Amino acid sequence: MKKILISTVAVIGFAGAAMAFEEAMDTDNDGVLSEAEMVAAYPNITREILDAVDTDSDGNISLEEWTVAKESGLLGEG
């Protein structure tokens, strides 16, 4: 019972994060975060962090890349 509750919370948490990504951060709605969108969302972000987050080095941050970065603490507390 407890396990089911925990995984439900995790799923809702991920859906909430995806919504924040799409609605608050991806301002041109192209499905990825450009460098400018990342800087707008994280004003103190550095080149090192941007490069670390963009794991496939295509110049854009996908939802997957952003989620991994958040979970690994690269993007700080927010």
Ligand SMILES: [Ca+2]
């Ligand atoms: Ca975008």
Ligand SMILES: [Ca+2]
């Ligand atoms: Ca990328």
